[in-house]
Structures are given as structure tokens and as C-alpha cells.
Amino acid sequence: MSSKLKIGIQGAAASFHDVAARKFFSPEEIEVVECSSFKILCESLASRESKFCMMAIENTIAGSILTNYSLLERYGFKILGEVYLPISLNLMALPGQTVGDIQFVQSHPMALFQCEDFLFNFPHIKVLEAADTAESAKNISEKKLRAFGAIASELAAQTYGLEILQSRIETNKLNYTRFFAICRSEDYVLPKNPDKVSLRFETEHEPGSLTKALDVLKKYKINLAKIQSIPILGRPYQYSIHIDAEWIQYADFEKALEEFKKVTSNLFLFGEYKRAEREGI
């Protein structure tokens, strides 16, 4: 039996989740558990098939993946840390072909969307949506599909023996995806000197009710890194607010949190963690 750390990822080996896992953990110490959906990813963690999981939480193009916040809350998982991954997309195919030979291209809908400008220039290529970037590359490789291209990571081309016909075909070159490393709540240990938190709270729909909450953060020099309101269904005009906040001194956050509890309701902490570098993005 492998003594490697089992890390659940969404998609096949060499998916962007895999790349993110290799960035967060030591690549040689992990073994990925492939999960075909975020729900299955959570099941893998809950059932202890995986020790930790990587979970995409937002990207430049689509913003937050709100459904994943819901999953984290429903399963009671905690955020261990974060990874920012620049997303470079490449058109790849079985070796010995040119772009002109490609009649079909398959990938995840979001990757296809990010390459819309590139694909616009090749109207002869028919676009096929697939569940995953790496899965598309694997499929072409396993079934030896000529005239088929996949849009996926460089790692996927290496892993599945495909040739990159055109690299960096994404429209927005500063495109990135942010991932959380997550764990079961009983495995959660507060890191030393955390400097970032992801939380949500609820507020009344009256002028200034959000400002009251934000004023507390301002008072303790807690910096908002992200804010997003989400309507609460069945309770018109009431909102759930998702916030990422950062600080220099953890003690400031601890004080802010006490006051914050008084001016908000249903406060929920997804986790306190060390913020990640963004490497120029």
C-alpha cells in the first residue's frame, strides 16, 4: 500500500486541480484521487478515501464558484490554505498533425470559453464540451483520435503523449484560478499566524447595514480582499455576504471578530489560513 498522501482532485490526472495539488503539496509525496465532480470530490474526502482535497473556488473569467462554498458548508470542511494558479491553455493533438488537420476540439466549457477568440479564427473546428480538460486529452490519446484536439495544460500533453500545436491560446493571458486545499473539520489545525480568512455572514436589507459590518473591519485595519453578496432564497431582500479578509497582526483579527459577531448574524468561518503568493497576477 502506498504511503503517499492521497489528494482528491476534480478531473483526471494532469487536470488543473492536479497542477494546483503539486503546487500546494510536495509533488513526490502525493498520489491523486481522480473525482469526476465536486460532489464526488467531497464524498471522497468525507469517506476518508482522500486525506485532503484541492477545490477550485474562483477564476478570473467566471468569478466565484458559489456552489463550492455551499458544499464546504454542507460537508463541514475547513480551508487549510490557498493556491493561485495562472491558467495557460494549449491546443494539443496526436503527434504529426497541424491545426489545419483538426476538425473537432474538446475541453471543459470554461476552457473553451477562454479560448473563444482563438477558436473564432478557425471556424472549421467544431467545438465539443467535455467534463474536464485533462480527460479530453486522455480520451484522444487512449482512443487514438486523429483530427481531434484537446485544450488542456502542458502537463496533460506530457502525461498523455500529445503534441502541443499552439500554446497559450487563452484570450486573457493574466487568467488564473484560485484553489482551496481543504480537509475534514476534525483534521483542521489552525496554522501558525494565519493572515487571511474566508467567512460569510448575513445582513438585513436596509441602507447601511453592510457598512456597519465593514466599519468594524476598517477599525481594526482588516483589509477586504474579496466581497460578494448572495441573495438568501425565500427571504427577499436579505443577503448572505462572502468576504475574504487579510491582516498583519492576528490579534487585530481576533478583536475584530468579537465585534463583528455583534453586528452580523449567522457568521460562518470557512477557515483561517496563510495567504498565498500570486506571482504577478
Place this chain on the structure above:
Amino acid sequence: MSSKLKIGIQGAAASFHDVAARKFFSPEEIEVVECSSFKILCESLASRESKFCMMAIENTIAGSILTNYSLLERYGFKILGEVYLPISLNLMALPGQTVGDIQFVQSHPMALFQCEDFLFNFPHIKVLEAADTAESAKNISEKKLRAFGAIASELAAQTYGLEILQSRIETNKLNYTRFFAICRSEDYVLPKNPDKVSLRFETEHEPGSLTKALDVLKKYKINLAKIQSIPILGRPYQYSIHIDAEWIQYADFEKALEEFKKVTSNLFLFGEYKRAEREGI
């Protein structure tokens, strides 16, 4: 030549965009122009093939469709109004079959996601992602595909002669999508007494810079209906903030806007319009 108003929609006839168009305009006065992507939808409006368009902008499950805000800005389109549409999803197939006969189900990835709990109970059904809910229904109908199901609107079942095998299969029954009715900027006329605005502005990443902007809204009793920060790529720690705000007196908003300009940068108004009813959602 038809004298009907040409309305661009995303997807095939009977898609949820079509349902939204029928809610915003008089159904008998419009003729829909089917567009297979949001980019093509915008091209249809820019080229005057469509007079107006419907564009999904957010839904309960996935939150805002940020890419559509980018398209609105890039094309210089304006928001005429909004529609909130409760999304009821139904499993439909060629008449005379039961759920047990269905081996494949196709729909838009978001609709499939919203029915994940239902599909979880039928592990024998293989899920196929498609570009559009209505297109899936049309495809089954035109190709007479037995053993295939589509997940789509009631209108799609009626339009394409399919039988609903199970109705309301969405996990979240309070699920809705919000659509904008949009127009070319030269066709934009400020409605009488608008009471809602969609705008974005930029702020510095320093504690309290957002609060300063929100304080202006609070001062003039302008109510935040939505807020979302979006990182500005290539400018680490700077954010673009999207806001929807509502008011009772338009004059209050006019005054607030003047002050708001002084405490924010790169302010952009997507449109001032009349807020829509949400009918209990």
C-alpha cells in the same frame, strides 16, 4: 417581412432566454433570434439583426455571469430592464417512455448541476453536456432519439412535442435566473423614474477604501442590492466593484452619484432602469 420586434436570445426557441423575453416583452409582438453563444448574441445586437436582446446575468446557483458584464462594456450596450425568472426544470423525452427507459440525459451543464440530486438516484442514466437546454429537447425531437431525455423548460416540451416524465427535478426549488434586456447605446432612453442601477467602479486596496464609497450611498438612502469585487488583473490588490443599488427618489441617486464619482475611479454605469418584481423568490 415580419413587423415583429426581433429579440436576440441565447439558445434555441423555448430556452429560458426565450421564456424571459416573453416575460419582458409582449409575447405576440416579438420574434426571437436564436444565438448559440453570448458573443454571438452581442454580434446580433451590434449588427442590428436584433433590435434588443435578453442576456442572463446571474443565477442562484452560479452567481453572476461576470463575462457578460465584460461583453456589455466591450460592446457599449445599455441595460433597458431586468427580469427574474424562477427556473423549473423538467425531464422530458419522446412520448410513451418512462424514466426507466431513459439511458442518456442531455442538457446545459448548469441545468444538469441543478438536477444532480435527482440524477444521483438514477445511476443508470449517462449524463451528456450540451450547449443549451432547449437545443437538447429539439435534438431529441428532430432525430427521434428514444432512450434519450432532455432537461429543459415546460415551454421546450410543448414546442418540441416531448412528454414530461418528471417535473420540477431541480434540487433548489427557489432557483432563479436574472436576465437583462439590453440595447445598443444609441437606442437607450432613460426610463421614467428609474429606481435601480447597475454600475462598477474601482477602488484602492487599502483598509476602508470601499467603506468610503458605500458611506456615500448610505448618506443618500441608496440601498445596496448586490455587491461583488473582482480583482483587476495585472494590478495586484486593486479591485473592480460591481454594485446594484435601489432607491425611492431618483433625485437622491442623482445627488449620490455626484459624490460617488469623487471617491471612486473609473466609474461605469451599465444602465438605470425600473426594478422587476421577484414574485416570492
